[in-house]
Amino acid sequence: MADTAAALDLEELRAFVADVLDVEEEDVTDDADFVKELGVDSLMALEVMVVLEKKYSVKLREQEMKEITCLRNVHDLLASKLGK
Amino acid sequence: MTCWPRSWGNEVTATACGPVDGAVEVVDPGSPGKRPARTAVRIDATERVFAGHFPGFPVLPGMCVVECAHRGALATLPEPGEAWALMAVESSRFTGPVLPGDLLTCEITWSREDGAWRCRVAAATPRGPAALVRLRYARDGGPRPAPEAPRGFQTPGAPSAPPGNPAHRVAITASALKRLLPHRYPMLLVDRVTELVPGERATGWKAVSGNEPWYEGLPDKATDQDHHYPWTVLVESWCQVAAVLATRDRPNPDVLSGQVMLLGGITDARPARPVAPGDLVEHRARLTRRVGDTFVFEGESRAGGEAVLTVGRMVMTTRPAADLTAAAPAGGE
Numbered sequence: 071m072a073d074t075a076a077a078l079d080l081e082e083l084r085a086f087v088a089d090v091l092d093v094e095e096e097d098v099t100d101d102a103d104f105v106k107e108l109g110v111d112s113l114m115a116l117e118v119m120v121v122l123e124k125k126y127s128v129k130l131r132e133q134e135m136k137e138i139t140c141l142r143n144v145h146d147l148l149a150s151k152l153g154k
Numbered sequence: 155m156t157c158w159p160r161s162w163g164n165e166v167t168a169t170a171c172g173p174v175d176g177a178v179e180v181v182d183p184g185s186p187g188k189r190p191a192r193t194a195v196r197i198d199a200t201e202r203v204f205a206g207h208f209p210g211f212p213v214l215p216g217m218c219v220v221e222c223a224h225r226g227a228l229a230t231l232p233e234p235g236e237a238w239a240l241m242a243v244e245s246s247r248f249t250g251p252v253l254p255g256d257l258l259t260c261e262i263t264w265s266r267e268d269g270a271w272r273c274r275v276a277a278a279t280p281r282g283p284a285a286l287v288r289l290r291y292a293r294d295g296g297p298r299p300a301p302e303a304p305r306g307f308q309t310p311g312a313p314s315a316p317p318g319n320p321a322h323r324v325a326i327t328a329s330a331l332k333r334l335l336p337h338r339y340p341m342l343l344v345d346r347v348t349e350l351v352p353g354e355r356a357t358g359w360k361a362v363s364g365n366e367p368w369y370e371g372l373p374d375k376a377t378d379q380d381h382h383y384p385w386t387v388l389v390e391s392w393c394q395v396a397a398v399l400a401t402r403d404r405p406n407p408d409v410l411s412g413q414v415m416l417l418g419g420i421t422d423a424r425p426a427r428p429v430a431p432g433d434l435v436e437h438r439a440r441l442t443r444r445v446g447d448t449f450v451f452e453g454e455s456r457a458g459g460e461a462v463l464t465v466g467r468m469v470m471t472t473r474p475a476a477d478l479t480a481a482a483p484a485g486g487e
Contacts, residue, residue: 092245092274092286113418113448113469114247120443120450120467132445 078126078148084141090114090121100142118144126152171368172384173218175201178225184262186232191262193226199254202367206341208409213478214252215341216285216417217390223275223287224386226260231271237293240385240425241270244288247419251478252277252284269293325350326358326398334398334405336414340367343391344437347398355440355453358395360388364431382428388435388455388463389423393470396439396451400470413447413472422466433457439465447472 080100088095093108104110110118119135122128122144128151137147176195184191197214204212220243231238252258256279263274270292277285326334326347335342349357362383372380397415406412429435439453448471455463 092247092288113471116443116445116448116450117419117421117467117469119445123443135445 078145078152080141080145083145083148086121086125087118087141087144090118098141101140104139122148128152171370171372171380172221172225173203173215173368173387173390174221174225176222178222178229178260180226180229181259183230184232184264186264186266191226191230191264193222193229193260193262195222195225195258197252197254197256197258201254203341204254206338208336208341209338211409211475211478212254214256214258215390216246216248216420217386217393219248219252219258219277219285220246220287220389220420221384221386222258223260223262223277223285224289226262227273227275227289227291230262230264231291232264232266233271235293238271238291239294241290241292242425243389243420243423244272244290245419245421246285246287246423248285248417250279250282250284252279256280258284324348331398333407334401335394336407336409337394341390342394343387344394344398347395348436350399350402352399352402353441353444355438356395356399358398358437358439360391360435360437362429362431362433362435366431369431378430379428381430383430383433385425385429385463388429389420389465391435392437392439392453392455392463392465393417393420393468395437396441396449396453396468397470399439399441399451400449409475409478411475414475414478416471416473416478418448418469418471420465420468422464423468424464424466426461426463429457429462433462435462439468442467 084098085095088098091108091110091114097108102108104115115135115138118138119130123130126148128148134147137143174195176197178193178195181192181194203215203218207213207215224240259278261276265272270290272288272290275287275289276283277287324346328345331342331344331347337343343360344358345361347356347358364381368384368387369381401415435455435457437453437455439451441449442452443450448469451468451470453465454461
């Protein structure tokens with residue numbers, strides 16, 4: 071339910087993703103590539119997906135996992151989900 | 155709110171029991187904020203877990219790597235004292251195998267936060283990184299949140315519970331477990347599975363006994379605290395119930411061929427109260443998500459009607475056995 075979900079804030083999302091990936095917050099720039107620059111593997115990508123679903127009370131489809139490539143894309147993906 | 159005096163963790167001494175036989179040595183006690191502490195432990199081929207993890211292909215269980223990180227953390231805690239105990243494995247991620255003969259080193263970076271000590275442990279072998287573990291310690295284990303009510307499970311005694319002694323409910327027996335899991339003594343840590351809903355959840359039992367090998371070296375003067383079940387072994391036991399759920403449709407008890415189930419990581423695992431010989435532990439694992447051959451689980455463990463452990467998230471995946479065997483040094487034992 072949207073009313074129980076956390077509001078989408080880019081800086082909060084940055085801190086949250088940095089925590090899940092166990093990297094420094096400043097390394098998670100808007101466009102830093104999760105795989106190439108932050109060392110994210112398929113397992114971590116799935117973890118990010120699961121924790122985002124829980125935090126924002128959204129359901130992501132398997133193919134949407136491919137969009138989890140950088141913070142900007144994650145933000146846009148969540149924004150489109152929460153906007154519905 | 156319940157506080158456990160001298161809870162799990164701080165009682166790990168030279169005589170305390172655990173799944174790792176090798177002694178963790180402090181190489182550099184470090185200095186918080188300046189330089190990390192360093193520890194090392196030689197993982198000999200004689201480590202008892204290797205016999206059952208796995209037969210024909212010895213590889214150190216991920217939770218034993220966490221055990222080494224935990225012991226290194228206790229040995230280098232910047233504020234020594236009796237009262238510090240483990241509050242949580244905030245995260246652990248396994249990135250490379252630890253094999254017989256390896257020198258497992260830990261680089262431990264401490265930080266003080268909200269009255270607790272946290273550390274980030276980078277564990278490595280000469281081949282490269284093995285794991286990244288974050289642990290949290292507080293005095294007396296810190297305040298513990300009231301355990302959440304379990305979801306999706308029948309509470310024993312609830313009106314909807316099936317009649318009869320629940321001990322007689324066996325979904326998967328001991329012999330059937332050996333056809334599903336590659337683990338063997340002393341690392342087959344689930345005795346029976348009592349409920350299994352494919353793709354959803356599983357419940358399994360682990361009867362804790364003073365006859366388990368972890369207790370072998372305990373001297374007669376060992377205290378009750380010294381007999382607390384190693385929590386890393388308890389987490390591994392919970393993971394095996396989850397593994398049954400993951401492998402049920404495609405069992406592979408042979409680790410030398412086909413696909414091998416691997417522990418990817420555990421996040422937010424919290425001890426709630428110590429487990430001791432005589433406890434019957436009920437593990438509950440729920441499948442949160444599956445994508446391809448990667449599974450995400452969550453759950454908890456209970457004993458005597460109380461929560462003993464909660465697991466926020468566990469990731470398990472499969473890899474071709476050849477990838478693992480290729481990591482073993484050529485010509486090695």
